[in-house]
Amino acid sequence: MAKQEERQSSVFLKSLFCGAAGGFIWGIVSSIAYFFSFSEVSHASFILRTFFSGSWTEGWMGELISLCILTILAIIPALIYYLLFKQMHGIMPGILYGIGLWVIIFYFLNPLFYFVPPLNEMTMDTIVTTACQFVLYGVFVGYTISYEHHDRRIVPKSSQNEA
Template identity: 45%
Template sequence: MAEKQKDQRQQEPQQSVIAKALVTGFTAGILWSGLGAFAYYFNFTEVSPASFIFRSFWQTDWTGTWLAEVLAVLIVGILSLGTALIYYLLLKKRNGMWPGAFYGIGLWAIVYFLLTPIFPAIPTFMELNSDTWVTTGCLFILYGVFIGYSISYEYREFNETVNSYSNQGRV
């Protein structure tokens, strides 16, 4: 069974860990901002991805439509490439869910405390209701755990594969 897995790994085209980290970042951005858009639609939160991306800069009718939400989710996916790259550069060697959870909490704090003045359509933290605090906090934590766990897993898996190949050469 182990030989079959090794053969399968050798047949798969090797993608670099950083490329997988970027794919993970894009996927995380799409997934969790999409869930954020649903949370906004069902009134779990007062803000949506389109609130940050579009409504803060343009007050037009289309920014309140589903098209704006879909475009905002795609833009968040693209912006998530940067957050995944930062995680890769700083925390890829950390194992477990806690580094990702703390990364998500840090991102949440940056967005809602430091960047709020940039987004006029977003109320200040104290003006938001507790449902928004909890919902967005949980979404950011899950986003961070998704990115963190995936990137650290791929990094560890890649290093184990490299080490096993280098150890085979010594036998």
């Protein structure tokens, strides 16, 4: 029984780490996309410029601070995925989860973010770029968490022989 609890907590901790790693990786991709004008929205637009004003929020310092905050905040969607969808197989749940996150943030929560234009005013480049980033985050988190969950549920044959 203790081994089962250890496996469960191990998957939980890996899920938290996976969320942070996904936020960091896709946050960097978001900064690069913003820098090369693929998107008019940066994670600094969401995190810093909504709550703080100043020229420092627009430079590399703002991007770096918001990347750190995003890395921490990205644990929340990974935790939600772990709690609700860890038993789902394949890549499709991650794709749908990423699309769902994008819709929630860019459609429903958009009025909270002052520096993010409304969906109907965004360029198609921004919509496609950000949607792809969210889908990739969803696949990264979803596939990793479900793989770990299913991998830990299968008891290795050597453990069965010992018991």
